[in-house]
Amino acid sequence: xxxxxxxxxxxxxxxxxxxxxxxxxxxxxxxxxxxxxxxxxxxxxxxxxxxxxxxxxxxxxxxxxxxxxxxxxxxxxxxxxxxxxxxxxxxxxxxxxxxxxxxxxxxxxxxxxxxxxxxxxxxxxxxxxxxxxxxxxxxxxxxxxxxxxxxxxxxxxxxxxxxxxxxxxxxxxxxxxxxxxxxxxxxxxxxxxxxxxxxxxxxxxxxxxxxxxxxxxxxxxxxxxxxxxxxxxxxxxx
Amino acid sequence: xxxxxxxxxxxxxxxxxxxxxxxxxxxxxxxxxxxxxxxxxxxxxxxxxxxxxxxxxxxxxxxxxxxxxxxxxxxxxxxxxxxxxxxxxxxxxxxxxxxxxxxxxxxxxxxxxxxxxxxxxxxxxxxxxxxxxxxxxxxxxxxxxxxxxxxxxxxxxxxxxxxxxxxxxxxxxxxxxxxxxxxxxxxxxxxxxxxxxxxxxxxxxxxxxxxxxxxxxxxxxxxxxxxxxxxxxxxxxx
DNA sequence: TGTGGCTGTTGCGTTAATAGCAACAGATGT
DNA sequence: ACATCTGTTGCTATTAACGCAACAGCCACA
Numbered sequence: 027x028x029x030x031x032x033x034x035x036x037x038x039x040x041x042x043x044x045x046x047x048x049x050x051x052x053x054x055x056x057x058x059x060x061x062x063x064x065x066x067x068x069x070x071x072x073x074x075x076x077x078x079x080x081x082x083x084x085x086x087x088x089x090x091x092x093x094x095x096x097x098x099x100x101x102x103x104x105x106x107x108x109x110x111x112x113x114x115x116x117x118x119x120x121x122x123x124x125x126x127x128x129x130x131x132x133x134x135x136x137x138x139x140x141x142x143x144x145x146x147x148x149x150x151x152x153x154x155x156x157x158x159x160x161x162x163x164x165x166x167x168x169x170x171x172x173x174x175x176x177x178x179x180x181x182x183x184x185x186x187x188x189x190x191x192x193x194x195x196x197x198x199x200x201x202x203x204x205x206x207x208x209x210x211x212x213x214x215x216x217x218x219x220x221x222x223x224x225x226x227x228x229x230x231x232x233x234x235x236x237x238x239x240x241x242x243x244x245x246x247x248x249x250x251x252x253x254x255x256x257x258x259x260x261x262x263x264x
Numbered sequence: 265x266x267x268x269x270x271x272x273x274x275x276x277x278x279x280x281x282x283x284x285x286x287x288x289x290x291x292x293x294x295x296x297x298x299x300x301x302x303x304x305x306x307x308x309x310x311x312x313x314x315x316x317x318x319x320x321x322x323x324x325x326x327x328x329x330x331x332x333x334x335x336x337x338x339x340x341x342x343x344x345x346x347x348x349x350x351x352x353x354x355x356x357x358x359x360x361x362x363x364x365x366x367x368x369x370x371x372x373x374x375x376x377x378x379x380x381x382x383x384x385x386x387x388x389x390x391x392x393x394x395x396x397x398x399x400x401x402x403x404x405x406x407x408x409x410x411x412x413x414x415x416x417x418x419x420x421x422x423x424x425x426x427x428x429x430x431x432x433x434x435x436x437x438x439x440x441x442x443x444x445x446x447x448x449x450x451x452x453x454x455x456x457x458x459x460x461x462x463x464x465x466x467x468x469x470x471x472x473x474x475x476x477x478x479x480x481x482x483x484x485x486x487x488x489x490x491x492x493x494x495x496x497x498x499x500x501x502x
Numbered sequence: 503t504g505t506g507g508c509t510g511t512t513g514c515g516t517t518a519a520t521a522g523c524a525a526c527a528g529a530t531g532t
Numbered sequence: 533a534c535a536t537c538t539g540t541t542g543c544t545a546t547t548a549a550c551g552c553a554a555c556a557g558c559c560a561c562a
Contacts, residue, residue: 030541033313034519035273035549040317047341055510067551070511075271079278080371083470087558088510092341094369094470098376100338101396103285103330131332133318138336158339232321232332269512272548273520293539305522308540325529326539 035072038064042072046082047096052089109233110140116259117141117235118149120252125239131232132170135161135182145239160189162197165212165224166234171197172204173231190215209250214238223249227257235260273310276302280310284320285334290327347471348378354497355379355473356387358490363477369470370408373399373420383477398427400435403450403460404472409435410442411469428453447488452476461487465495473498 045062046053053061059069073090076082083093104110113129120127121143129141137159143149161167162183171179176198183194191197204210214220223246224236235257237249283300284291291299297307311328314320321331342348351367358365359381367379375397381387399405400421409417414436421432429435442448452458461484462474473495475487 030312031309031520032316033273033277033310035271036277036310036313037317039271039274039277040314040319044337044340047337056508065551066510067512068549071269071549072271072274074511075274078270079275081278092347094371094376096341097338097369097378098371098374098396099282099285100334100341101376102282102374103334103338105396109330131335133332133336136336136340138332138339140335158336158343269549294537303522304539305541306520309520312540 039072047092052085052091054089113260116256125237128236130166137161137167162188163190163215165210165222165236169210169224169226169234172201225253225257228261277310285330290323290329292327351498354494363475366474368404375399375405400426401428401453403448403462403474407448407462407464407472410439463491463495466499
């Protein structure tokens, strides 16, 4: 999986970029360097390079914040790439169940939704309602975490809190169950009585589809079949 | 503006990333190298590095597409950074005019909206409805282009089509007018009778606010004043 | 006003990481 | 079977990045 000759400048540069994106306040180069265990000069030069490109922006007091390029890049990759365009029509077909339809991807321990449509919402609005969510707290995240090996998951959550789970082992047995079943049925956090049904898309999985809301007893099989069909269709058209 | 020691690996890496984001179909490394005038080995290694990080993803036929990291990064930078959080309440106050309220940034020749609320849309939904738009076709883009020097704009559109304008000179005189007025009033493309009023936020400008829809004669001054107040408030709180 | 500790930033010698040729392996089409 | 694409890598010369140490600016406290 790792490269023959990986480019470390690019790796650290994007790490800096991500740190910048997740920082709640403007950060200076020395502080960022400390957070990421980087040499200060290096952090400073990477930040300046990002600023020069318009991906970062320097505030009046010379600290750094995400710049316009960040947002444009984001929007471009959502719409120009075929990801959504291909998946949209198939996701639409799931709305007949009057449940919330969601489509998202996993990165590290974070899920990003690309499509999120509660019943009744116009389709155009469902598209591009980007948002982030802890992977361990939702169906999409868990079903995608399950596509990683146990060792990978251990490494990911080593020495860290796991939102929604008490211990790492509880998470691992849950993931094991998902691998066997091929899907997950998971209670929706904060909405008693509601459940999420989620399955992965692609092999290896790179996204997941989910239906959530109040799911009648006995409807599970029908919904799962619909989800599987949609997952297959999306995979075919991408 | 340019760095003491810019990191060229990072610059080219992000250039590759952007090319990937704007590519309508999966691209291979040799093809991408040709598009960007890069050496093939270099392009290949940058792509592999991006893929390793999860920012790009390799399809079954070994071509590359934007990966999950791209989307997560996008969503994170939208919400975690204070940009929207700070601007939101002020943008809300503009909705009393029953016009479309928009807030966006410019990068190169492209505008990305961070907030876009037609009258009646719930506020939460207006947030994060990211989208991209050619800068020269809208009020936000034009008012931000005007904050660049004439030379910069010439360089940006050298030898290229300018959406919404016939010649580069027509654009330049329009921008000149904006610099004098401090705002723009521009017809909305594709909606006869509707206009956009836009002004820039920050000095130097890094974003712009706009009101658009059917604007009554004589209301311009009141709207402009409201826009200026909001622009000032947003600048203060960021 | 002076001192100490912070900040972002850079000049410059050293060195390690990247560049890029050339070659390989696998598709695909002729 | 040949030609021509494709993505990918081994290897080394060289170039670009590393990072120490120093500078300049800011703020607080004395």
